[in-house]
Amino acid sequence: MSLWEYANPVKFMALSGRILPWAVWLSGICLVIGLVWGFFYTPDDFRQGSTVKIIYLHVPSALMAINVWMMMLVTSLVWIIRRHHVSALAAKAAAPIGVVMTLIALVTGAIWGQPMWGTWWAWDPRLTSFLILFLFYLGYIALWAAIEDNDTAADLTSILCLVGSVFAILSRYAVNFWNQGLHQGASLSLDKEKNVADVFYQPLLFCIAGFVLLFVALVLLRTRTEIRARRTSAFLARERMG
Amino acid sequence: MKALLTRDLRLAIRAGGGFGLGLAFFLIVTVLVPFGVGPQSALLSEIAPGILWLGALLACLLSLDRILALDWEDGTLDLLACAPLPMEAAVSIKALAHWLTTGLPLVIAAPLFALLLNLPSAGYVPLVLSLLLGTPALSVIGTFGAALTVGIKRGGLLLSLLVLPLYVPTLIYGAEAARRGAQGLETSTPLFMLAGITFGVIALLPFASAAVLRVNIR
Numbered sequence: 112m113s114l115w116e117y118a119n120p121v122k123f124m125a126l127s128g129r130i131l132p133w134a135v136w137l138s139g140i141c142l143v144i145g146l147v148w149g150f151f152y153t154p155d156d157f158r159q160g161s162t163v164k165i166i167y168l169h170v171p172s173a174l175m176a177i178n179v180w181m182m183m184l185v186t187s188l189v190w191i192i193r194r195h196h197v198s199a200l201a202a203k204a205a206a207p208i209g210v211v212m213t214l215i216a217l218v219t220g221a222i223w224g225q226p227m228w229g230t231w232w233a234w235d236p237r238l239t240s241f242l243i244l245f246l247f248y249l250g251y252i253a254l255w256a257a258i259e260d261n262d263t264a265a266d267l268t269s270i271l272c273l274v275g276s277v278f279a280i281l282s283r284y285a286v287n288f289w290n291q292g293l294h295q296g297a298s299l300s301l302d303k304e305k306n307v308a309d310v311f312y313q314p315l316l317f318c319i320a321g322f323v324l325l326f327v328a329l330v331l332l333r334t335r336t337e338i339r340a341r342r343t344s345a346f347l348a349r350e351r352m353g
Numbered sequence: 354m355k356a357l358l359t360r361d362l363r364l365a366i367r368a369g370g371g372f373g374l375g376l377a378f379f380l381i382v383t384v385l386v387p388f389g390v391g392p393q394s395a396l397l398s399e400i401a402p403g404i405l406w407l408g409a410l411l412a413c414l415l416s417l418d419r420i421l422a423l424d425w426e427d428g429t430l431d432l433l434a435c436a437p438l439p440m441e442a443a444v445s446i447k448a449l450a451h452w453l454t455t456g457l458p459l460v461i462a463a464p465l466f467a468l469l470l471n472l473p474s475a476g477y478v479p480l481v482l483s484l485l486l487g488t489p490a491l492s493v494i495g496t497f498g499a500a501l502t503v504g505i506k507r508g509g510l511l512l513s514l515l516v517l518p519l520y521v522p523t524l525i526y527g528a529e530a531a532r533r534g535a536q537g538l539e540t541s542t543p544l545f546m547l548a549g550i551t552f553g554v555i556a557l558l559p560f561a562s563a564a565v566l567r568v569n570i571r
Contacts (some may be wrong), residue, residue, distance in 0.1 A: 153436075165505045243521055250515040250516060253514055254501065254502075254511065263388070263504070263568055263569065267501055267565055270564055272513065274561050278518065278519050278521075282518065282522050285526060288546070289525045289529060
C-alpha cells in the first residue's frame with residue numbers, strides 16, 4: 112500500500128469520491144463557526160475598530176495563495192519525474208483556486224488598507240510580491256489554456272512552475288531590498304511567540320482550517336472533473352474510430 | 354556552434370527589422386518621455402535611470418519572439434534538434450545572438466540617450482555597468498519564454514505575460530544600481546546581486562529552455 116497507488120485514476124476517483132463530502136461539510140462547518148464567531152462574537156480592536164475583523168478572510172486566503180503554489184510545485188515535480196497524469200491534472204485544477212485566493216488576499220488587504228493606511232495600494236514588499244505571484248498564476252493558467260495537446264501542456268506548465276518558483280523567491284528578496292514596507296511582519300508562526308490575542312486567535316484557527324478544507328474540496332472536485340473530461344474525450348475519440 | 358552564431362547574427366542584421374527594432378524603440382521611449390512628463394531638467398535627471406532601464410527592458414521584450422519563431426516555422430529547429438550540438442548549447446547560442454543584436458547596442462547607445470534625459474554625470478558608469486551586467490539576463494530569460502511559446506500561434510501576448518514576472522528581479526537590481534549611481538551612492542550591492550542573477554540564469558536556465566524546446570519539437 113503506497114501513495115503511488117492513487118496515481119491510478121480509478122483508485123483516485125474512488126478515494127476522492129469518499130473524501131469529498133467530508134471535506135465539503137467540514138470546511139462549511141469550520142467556515143461558518145470561524146466567520147460567525149469572528150465577525151459577531153469578538154470585541155472591536157481598541158485602535159483598529161471593527162476593521163480588524165477582515166483578518167478572518169485576509170490571513171487564511173494569503174496563506175492559501177502561497178501554499179497552493181507550493182502544492183502545484185510538488186505535483187508538477189511528480190508529473191515530470193513519474194509521469195502520473197492525475198498529478199498534472201491536480202496542478203491544473205489548483206491554479207484557478209490559487210489565483211482566486213491571491214485576489215481575495217489583495218482585495219481584502221486593499222479594503223483594510225484604505226481606512227488604516229489611508230491608501231488602497233502601496234508598493235510595499237509584501238503587496239508587490241503578491242502582485243507578482245498573481246501574475247505568475249495568470250501566466251500559468253494562460254499557458255495551460257493556450258496549448259491544445261494535453262501532455263505538451265502538462266510538460267510546459269510544469270517547467271514554468273519550477274522556473275517560476277525560483278523567480279518568485281528571487282523577486283520576494285529583490286522586492287524587500289527595493290522598498291521598505293508598511294505591512295506588519297508575520298503575525299502567526301509555529302515556532303515564535305504569538306502576536307494575536309486569544310479572542311481573535313481562536314476563531315482565526317477555525318477560518319484557516321475552513322480555508323484549507325475548502326481548498327482540498329475544490330481541488331478534488333476540479334481534478335475529478337478534469338479526469339472525467341479526459342475520459343469523455345477518450346470515449347468520443349474511440350467512437351469516431353468506430 | 355560558431356556557424357550557428359554567425360548565421361543568427363547575419364540573419365538578424367541583414368534580414369532587416371530585427372537589429373534596428375530594439376534600438377529604435379529605445380530611442381522612441383527616451384525621446385517621448387520628456388514630452389510626457391515635461392521638460393524640467395531636475396525631474397528628468399531624477400527619473401532618467403529608471404526610464405533608461407525600462408526602455409532597455411521593453412526593447413528586449415519587443416524582439417523576443419524573433420529568437421525562435423522564424424526557425425520554428427522554417428524547420429531549422431527540427432534540424433538543430435537532430436544535430437550533434439546539444440540543445441542546451443543551441444539555446445545558449447540563440448540567447449547570445451539575441452544579446453549581441455539587441456542588448457549590446459542598447460548598452461552602447463545608453464550613454465547617448467542618458468544625455469537626452471539629463472542624467473547626472475556620476476550616473477554614467479553605473480548605468481552602463483548595470484546594463485552590461487543585466488541585459489544578458491534579459492536575453493536568457495527571454496529565450497526561455499520564447500521556447501515556451503514557440504508552438505503557439507500568435508503567442509506574443511502570452512510571451513509577454515510569462516516573461517513579465519520573470520524580469521522583475523533583474524529590473525529591480527539594475528534600476529536600483531543605476532539610480533544609486535546617479536545619486537552618487539554606493540552601487541556595489543545591487544551590482545553584485547545583478548551579476549549573481551545574470552550568471553545564475555546563464556548557468557541554469559538553458560537547461561529549462563532546452564527541455565521546453567524538446568517538448569515542443571516532440
